[in-house]
Amino acid sequence: MSPKELLYIEDALGHETQMKAACTDFQTQLQDADLKNFVNQICQKKNECFNRLYGLLN
Numbered sequence: 001m002s003p004k005e006l007l008y009i010e011d012a013l014g015h016e017t018q019m020k021a022a023c024t025d026f027q028t029q030l031q032d033a034d035l036k037n038f039v040n041q042i043c044q045k046k047n048e049c050f051n052r053l054y055g056l057l058n
Helices: 003-029 033-055
Strands: none
Touching: 003 033
């Protein structure tokens, strides 16, 4: 993997981590159960994306 590709993956991992943290924060503030469930699904997708990107480093 080239240094440029590695930097891209590291940047993408940072974005996924930031989005997951934001979703988790929003989820704790929500009262509506349906909306909370929807945001939880987004959190799970962000975690899956992070894991796939992280897997590229192995």
